[in-house]
Amino acid sequence: MAEHPTPIATVDIVLLTLAEGRLQVALAPRVAEPALGQPALPGGYVRTEEDAGLEPAARRVLRDKLGMAPRSLEQLASFGGATRDPRGWSISVAFLSVLNLDELAPGPALRLAPVDALPPLPFDHAEIVAAAVRRLRNKASYSALPAFLLPAQFTLAELHRVYEQVLGARLDPASFRRKIEEQRIIIPVGERRAGAHRPARLFALAPDAAREFDRTI
Amino acid sequence: MAEHPTPIATVDIVLLTLAEGRLQVALAPRVAEPALGQPALPGGYVRTEEDAGLEPAARRVLRDKLGMAPRSLEQLASFGGATRDPRGWSISVAFLSVLNLDELAPGPALRLAPVDALPPLPFDHAEIVAAAVRRLRNKASYSALPAFLLPAQFTLAELHRVYEQVLGARLDPASFRRKIEEQRIIIPVGERRAGAHRPARLFALAPDAAREFDRTI
DNA sequence: TGGTGTTTTGTGCACTTTACAATTAACTAC
DNA sequence: GTAGTTAATTGTAAAGTGCACAAAACACCA
Numbered sequence: 001m002a003e004h005p006t007p008i009a010t011v012d013i014v015l016l017t018l019a020e021g022r023l024q025v026a027l028a029p030r031v032a033e034p035a036l037g038q039p040a041l042p043g044g045y046v047r048t049e050e051d052a053g054l055e056p057a058a059r060r061v062l063r064d065k066l067g068m069a070p071r072s073l074e075q076l077a078s079f080g081g082a083t084r085d086p087r088g089w090s091i092s093v094a095f096l097s098v099l100n101l102d103e104l105a106p107g108p109a110l111r112l113a114p115v116d117a118l119p120p121l122p123f124d125h126a127e128i129v130a131a132a133v134r135r136l137r138n139k140a141s142y143s144a145l146p147a148f149l150l151p152a153q154f155t156l157a158e159l160h161r162v163y164e165q166v167l168g169a170r171l172d173p174a175s176f177r178r179k180i181e182e183q184r185i186i187i188p189v190g191e192r193r194a195g196a197h198r199p200a201r202l203f204a205l206a207p208d209a210a211r212e213f214d215r216t217i
Numbered sequence: 218m219a220e221h222p223t224p225i226a227t228v229d230i231v232l233l234t235l236a237e238g239r240l241q242v243a244l245a246p247r248v249a250e251p252a253l254g255q256p257a258l259p260g261g262y263v264r265t266e267e268d269a270g271l272e273p274a275a276r277r278v279l280r281d282k283l284g285m286a287p288r289s290l291e292q293l294a295s296f297g298g299a300t301r302d303p304r305g306w307s308i309s310v311a312f313l314s315v316l317n318l319d320e321l322a323p324g325p326a327l328r329l330a331p332v333d334a335l336p337p338l339p340f341d342h343a344e345i346v347a348a349a350v351r352r353l354r355n356k357a358s359y360s361a362l363p364a365f366l367l368p369a370q371f372t373l374a375e376l377h378r379v380y381e382q383v384l385g386a387r388l389d390p391a392s393f394r395r396k397i398e399e400q401r402i403i404i405p406v407g408e409r410r411a412g413a414h415r416p417a418r419l420f421a422l423a424p425d426a427a428r429e430f431d432r433t434i
Numbered sequence: 435t436g437g438t439g440t441t442t443t444g445t446g447c448a449c450t451t452t453a454c455a456a457t458t459a460a461c462t463a464c
Numbered sequence: 465g466t467a468g469t470t471a472a473t474t475g476t477a478a479a480g481t482g483c484a485c486a487a488a489a490c491a492c493c494a
Contacts, residue, residue, distance in 0.1 A: 394473090
């Protein structure tokens with residue numbers, strides 16, 4: 001068996017949400033030395049004693065450091081190299097979670113930053129965020145991933161607006177409805193009165209919608 | 218700084234090629250202990266002293282162990298866990314390379330296995346191969362990745378056949394031509410006489426076609 | 435109680451894209 | 465020069481998409 005020094009292994013999570021009509025990423029102040037105190041992607045070491053795999057490691061970090069258990073979490077890509085971390089050769093397995101503000105809410109000092117106006121970030125975190133945004137925009141064209149930006153139940157009009165904000169483009173309402181409904185990734189649930197107008201049908205993500213998200217990995 | 222035991226870090230490469238009209242994966246007999254001698258995905262440790270990054274590590278493994286430098290190489294996904302490798306907690310960053318038989322040729326005891334009739338593979342290599350095939354089939358719908366299954370120059374008819382073999386479905390010749398030509402990912406070069414019939418135009422991948430492949434990461 | 439404003443939802447049609455079939459083009463071999 | 469074979473193009477029907485407008489369903493107000 002070869003005896004090489006092994007790289008540092010971490011997981012970092014890109015939490016994307018919609019706030020003030022813009023796509024934003026959640027940043028946490030770093031609690032350990034490289035870049036102590038600076039805002040960065042939440043992350044942590046892979047702990048071989050307690051983590052069963054990479055995604056479980058990411059979920060543990062989210063649970064322990066931020067007290068959250070997001071509905072959506074998928075592997076994004078891995079970033080490794082000799083110089084990306086001053087501690088030495090490191091591998092960061094990056095994850096992407098798409099969520100709505102309520103899922104993010106109560107926790108510690110999470111700060112939001114628009115993905116197109118990031119503050120300076122340590123390591124290669126800016127690159128990781130860019131990859132996450134590309135992934136979300138891509139998947140918007142063939143999956144319901146952007147639906148995680150909304151609460152568990154939502155109207156077609158809300159979903160329509162979210163897709164437009166994610167893609168940064170106008171989408172035809174009629175075509176959008178036709179396409180979404182025939183994809184069968186969302187299912188109707190009840191009714192609702194939106195204050196003062198025609199009530200909109202409520203939808204939820206189909207139980208098996210997650211399967212559709214596997215297309216990239 | 219936390220003091221945790223770090224996982225083993227390796228790279229594994231899925232080499233996909235077309236042989237006997239079927240999509241096949243190249244397997245190398247393992248040269249070290251877990252599963253010594255058994256066919257498996259070519260791979261090796263990440264070497265922090267010599268590798269600058271993850272993709273460079275994969276290229277080094279291919280160069281040193283197989284004497285090859287493939288035209289196509291992209292990160293696939295990472296597979297990690299406590300039980301996938303008997304040596305302990307391990308992370309394998311998997312790469313995908315799509316190539317033609319000539320690129321693969323002279324080397325050592327590489328063996329081909331059809332992706333839909335794999336022999337028993339050690340670790341989670343069967344799962345990694347499955348992910349690679351999904352990725353290639355997916356990208357076939359919007360990129361020229363399958364073109365790497367052909368030599369540097371090829372005809373539209375050859376490309377057409379390759380797409381059909383990759384997707385396992387019939388594609389309309391006329392629509393295929395229109396679509397491929399308007400995507401501008403291949404460019405014409407010369408002429409050629411295919412033995413006994415109307416000569417077909419030769420094409421090559423556009424120099425910047427690689428950019429298009431970034432859509433998944 | 436009926437009209438008005440507003441948002442959701444559905445419909446009709448032009449236009450574009452794709453599927454399918456058939457035709458033309460270009461060569462070799464005999 | 466003709467038959468045979470593959471490459472490439474053209475034409476038409478079907479399917480999908482974009483766009484404008486119409487219908488439906490409420491709250492609110494006179």
